[in-house]
Amino acid sequence: MMGVWTLFTGIAAFPxxxxxxxxxxxxxxxxxxTRMVAAGVDSVGALGSTGSYAYLSPAERQQVARLAVEAAGSTPVIVGIGALRTREVRRYAEDAQRAGAAAVLLAPMSYQALTPEEVYGLYETVTAELSVPLCVYDNPGTTHFAFTDDLYARIARLPGVRSIKIPGVPVDPVAAAERVRALRSRLPAEIALGVSGDPFAATGLAAGCDLWYSVLAGVLPVPCIALTRAAQSGDTATAAALSGRLEPLWSVFRSHGSLRTVAAIAESLGLVSTPNLPAPVRGLPADAREAVAAALATLHDLA
Amino acid sequence: MMGVWTLFTGIAAFPxxxxxxxxxxxxxxxxxxTRMVAAGVDSVGALGSTGSYAYLSPAERQQVARLAVEAAGSTPVIVGIGALRTREVRRYAEDAQRAGAAAVLLAPMSYQALTPEEVYGLYETVTAELSVPLCVYDNPGTTHFAFTDDLYARIARLPGVRSIKIPGVPVDPVAAAERVRALRSRLPAEIALGVSGDPFAATGLAAGCDLWYSVLAGVLPVPCIALTRAAQSGDTATAAALSGRLEPLWSVFRSHGSLRTVAAIAESLGLVSTPNLPAPVRGLPADAREAVAAALATLHDLA
Incomplete structure (x- = not known):
């Protein structure tokens, strides 16, 4: 049961x-x-965006959810259930719960642009049938849907909604704290705010976010956990310094996307074979791979 | 065999x-x-965006492709084969050909933002295996991928590529003609340029596009065919006047999207039941339905 208490706090790592x-x-x-759990992440986020959930078949998603729960042991696993169609989301929610997910993560994927009412309806339908907590996944870069605070506030009141994965915070620490405070004032107290967009993590945690939904922790858990623990203990200077050392990686994130970047890191560390991304998505071009290798060399003491 | 010669000319209607x-x-x-074929469209575009291809299961897509080919008789059917993953696109291409598609239509759907190289690679892989012509489907509003003319030009040289479905033309007729001329100068002569974004149809055809990929013709084929025939005979004034009469519908297209609008038209005409859209997508709100009904009333003599 220990695992449940680490859900929606500290650091969730996305393999x-x-x-x-x-x-x-x-x-x-x-x-x-296994590697991220051994390093001590608080939860595992299987089938996030960088877990390529949008590209996998129903059978593959079930397979991944089961493997994650098995490998994570007592660490809770959050499973992504997003799909273009409500019918499929309901199916994935059932499959995830059957696989042993401690919680589910739902992004409003879109092909036809969705209205706020349509997105609210999606969450309403899905939460009515869920037995585990749900995290609202706001990732406009992939879903092309922009949440408003009004919509956050309405969805946060649906049964079982316990977290919102926000896409980032302002770069300025004062503006970031103001943003988190303003958003929190609109939400029930039990909603955990999680920062994503890894370059924003230190600022987001210092600004009062409850956790970091981390892509980099999927391949480099040690420095990401160190950053999180520093932030949790109030040592924002150490957290910011660690984030600063990761800046060469954040730079590749910004120019090539987090998925291709962490895939290149995992290849460079010998954790995965090449290719490992779902076509048509390809790995990083050669120059960016060199930037990744150079960045990893400077992080030697942290991994 | 007659049908083949009407492929990529005149008007393709998307049910x-x-x-x-x-x-x-x-x-x-x-x-x-059956209705659009009886009215005389040149081709049928099954499983386009407003055919909800992105929301259907592989079995449903096969079912729709077969029904379309059966109902279309000698009129050629273009079948949409888009998917987020190359693996699925290849499968849909095979299924479409097996169902009797005269051509396929491929949009570069995305979840992770795609690079031009990735999109080129997708078309390269798919065209290498195709036995029927392919139409490149550029619809940035749903795919979130922006083609450049350079990329059009490279893809247009792949084997079997015969048409590009462009998302619209400039509103100004002179600028539209200049745009079509500039684009055509970059492409092999056998590439048919098709205008989409129905409000642009009259301008696009007058500017030299070879055909109109029409959403409205899926529910109101008669005025759309009349508009096309006028444009084909060089009577751009009549085409523009017909488009002007459709402006109340174009206005709903612009504010609520073409899918929801044509669904409401089809409901209003008793052609489909309600609901008929894949959740989470919903039908038009009441005020827009009233606008649709009012517009249809003014078009009585055209349907």
Whole structure:
């Protein structure tokens, strides 16, 4: 039961789902989860955006959820259940719970642009049937849906909603704290605010976010946990300094996206084979791979 | 064989795929295809964006492709094969050909933002395996990928590429003609340029586009065919006047999207049941439905 208490606090790490046209690389995936859990992450986020949930078949998603729960042991696993269609989301919610998910993560994927009412309706339908907590996943870069604070506030009152994964905070620490305070004032007290967009993590945690939904922790858990623990103990200077040392990686995140960047890190560390991303998505071009390798060399003492 | 010669000329009409959580409404779908073919469209575009291809299961997509080919008779059917993953696109291409598609339509759907190289790679992989012509489907509003003319030009040289469905043209007729001329100068002569974004149709055809990929013709084929025939005969004034009469509908297209608008038109005409859109997508709100009904009343002599 210990695991449940670490849900929606500290650091949730999102493993890649190494995959080829032939299927999931089970060994590599289990290795990534085992590694982050051994390092001490508070929860595991399987089938997040960088876990390529949007690209996998229902059977593959079930397979990944089961492997994650198995490898995570007593560490709680949050499972992504997003899909373009409500019918599929309901199915994935059921599959995730059957696999042993401690919570689910739901982004409003879109093809036809969605209205706020349509997105509210999606969360309303799904939460009515859920037996585990839900985290609202706001990632406009992939979903192309922009939440408003009004919509956050309405959805946060649905049964079982316990966290919102926000896409980032202002760069300025004072503005970030103001943003988190303003948002929190609109939400029930039990909603955990989680910062994502890894370059924003130190600022977001210092600004009062409850946790970091971390992509980098999927491949480099040690420095990400150190950053989180520093922030949790109030040592924002150490957290900011650690984030500063990760800046060469954040720079590649910004220019090539977090998925391709963490995949290159995992390849460089020998944690996954190449290729490991779902076509048509490709790995980093050569120059960015060199930037990743150079950044990793400077982080040697942290990994 | 007659049908093949009307592919990529004149007007391609895209039927809705009326659907509920329980499945496809076969009778209504067949009715829509039969109706547009009887009215005289040059080709049928099954499983376009307003055919909800992105929301359907592989089995449902096969079912729709087969029904369309059956109902279309000698009129050629273009079948949408888009998916987030290359693996699925290849599968849909095979399924579409097996169902009797005269051509396929491929949009670069995205979840992770795609690079031009990734999109080129997708078309390269798919065209290498195709036995029917392919239309490049550029719809940035749903795919969130922006083609450049350079990329159009590279993809247009892949084997079997025969058309590009462009998302619109400048509103100004002179600028529109200049745009079509500039684009055409970059492309092989056999590429048919098709205008989409129905409010742009008259301007696009007058500017030299070879055909109109029409959403409205899926529910109101008669005025759309009249507009096309006028434009084809060089009577741009009549085409523009017809488009002007449709302006109350274009206005609803612009504020609520073409899918919800044509669904409401089809409901209003008794061609489909309600609901007929894939949740979380919902039908038009009441005020927009009233605008649709009012617009239809003014078009009485055209339908």
């Amino acid at each position: 890649l789902t190494p995959t080829t046209e032939a299927g999931i690389d089970e060994r590599a995936f289990t290795g990534l989860v | 809705l795929t009326p659907t509920t959580e329980a499945g496809i409404d076969e009778r209504a779908f067949t009715g829509l295809v």
